[in-house]
Amino acid sequence: MPLTPEQLAEIEEARSEPRQTLRATAPGMEAHLYTAHPVLDHGLVRVIDYMGDDAAITQAARVSYGRGTRAVSNDEGLIRYLMRHWHSTPFEMCEVKFHVKLPVFVARQWIRHRTANVNEYSARYSILDREFYIPAPDQLAAQSTVNNQGRGAVLEGEEAARVLDLLREDAMRSYDHYESMLSQDGQQGLARELARMNLPANIYTQWYWKIDLHNLFHFLRLRADAHAQYEIRVYAETMCRIVKDWVPLAYAAFEDYRLDAVQLSGKAAQVLRRRLAGEVVTQDSSGMSKGEWREFEAVWG
Numbered sequence: 113m114p115l116t117p118e119q120l121a122e123i124e125e126a127r128s129e130p131r132q133t134l135r136a137t138a139p140g141m142e143a144h145l146y147t148a149h150p151v152l153d154h155g156l157v158r159v160i161d162y163m164g165d166d167a168a169i170t171q172a173a174r175v176s177y178g179r180g181t182r183a184v185s186n187d188e189g190l191i192r193y194l195m196r197h198w199h200s201t202p203f204e205m206c207e208v209k210f211h212v213k214l215p216v217f218v219a220r221q222w223i224r225h226r227t228a229n230v231n232e233y234s235a236r237y238s239i240l241d242r243e244f245y246i247p248a249p250d251q252l253a254a255q256s257t258v259n260n261q262g263r264g265a266v267l268e269g270e271e272a273a274r275v276l277d278l279l280r281e282d283a284m285r286s287y288d289h290y291e292s293m294l295s296q297d298g299q300q301g302l303a304r305e306l307a308r309m310n311l312p313a314n315i316y317t318q319w320y321w322k323i324d325l326h327n328l329f330h331f332l333r334l335r336a337d338a339h340a341q342y343e344i345r346v347y348a349e350t351m352c353r354i355v356k357d358w359v360p361l362a363y364a365a366f367e368d369y370r371l372d373a374v375q376l377s378g379k380a381a382q383v384l385r386r387r388l389a390g391e392v393v394t395q396d397s398s399g400m401s402k403g404e405w406r407e408f409e410a411v412w413g
């Protein structure tokens with residue numbers, strides 16, 4: 113677990129003082145509030161705050177005065193309709209604030225999502241912890257031979273051991289140098305904002321990340337996807353589980369219309385129609401590129 117006993121005690125204390133409110137709460141999310149979900153070797157995701165629930169989405173869509181008297185089945189139908197027809201603003205009525213601890217190279221991918229509000233731990237102000245991401249043996253993979261942006265076979269034996277040693281040694285040596293450069297122990301030393309320069313991208317950072325549900329779904333669709341790098345995907349998958357408990361109806365619609373859905377281009381739809389009419393269509397007669405055809409066949413055979 114990546115937390116110190118003091119940090120765990122703070123979380124425990126925050127969870128031990130329930131407060132009364134007139135606001136809508138989601139029982140599934142109350143169970144997650146403040147609790148740290150471990151990710152990778154030292155990372156975590158935890159919910160700090162949230163606003164809204166499934167009913168908040170339909171309430172906004174109907175612009176109603178209260179919680180409404182409609183049955184859950186009506187809400188489910190409306191949420192599915194909104195998701196199916198790409199109505200985004202009702203989903204923006206729900207918000208969530210996460211505390212995330214993640215390696216810097218993962219943070220670089222994550223920060224590309226511009227629709228969130230972010231506040232990161234300051235390594236100008238504070239000294240970073242000696243915490244580095246070292247991949248588990250099953251993630252220590254070679255470069256993929258078919259995908260320039262992916263991994264292939266897992267390294268084994270001596271090669272795996274050598275790579276792990278290098279990763280650990282480099283992390284420890286650069287942290288030792290970082291510490292010895294800092295302005296402490298009587299030496300004038302280097303400012304924290306400069307001493308951090310030699311630290312590798314697998315050191316951990318932390319931030320508070322707040323986003324609305326519509327943009328969170330967009331993030332999750334891209335980062336919980338098989339094309340996303342494993343190290344960011346495991347964060348997205350953890351968040352998917354949390355969101356499923358928070359807004360079960362919206363998450364089910366998202367899963368159906370986004371995560372598990374298949375998008376068809378005009379050409380692909382034509383090929384399907386021709387196939388349904390009994391025609392044998394090849395890549396040459398499909399009008400699609402080799403790459404498009406490969407992706408089409410992967411789904412439709």
Ligand SMILES: Cc1cc2nc3c(=O)[nH]c(=O)nc-3n(C[C@H](O)[C@H](O)[C@H](O)COP(=O)(O)OP(=O)(O)OC[C@H]3O[C@@H](n4cnc5c(N)ncnc54)[C@H](O)[C@@H]3O)c2cc1C
Nearest residue numbers: 221224225226227228261327330331334335337339340341
């Ligand atoms: C598998 C994968 C591989 C990737 N590889 C690379 C890579 O090699 N190199 C690289 O540089 N990036 C790469 N990316 C990052 C990618 O190109 C996007 O920058 C990132 O996914 C954020 O997507 P977004 O802009 O849709 O998201 P967000 O920033 O969250 O934006 C959400 C939506 O809001 C709108 N929006 C937000 N800001 C603006 C704006 N300023 N102007 C107009 N519209 C806006 C857009 O409609 C956007 O889709 C990769 C991403 C993935 C998932």
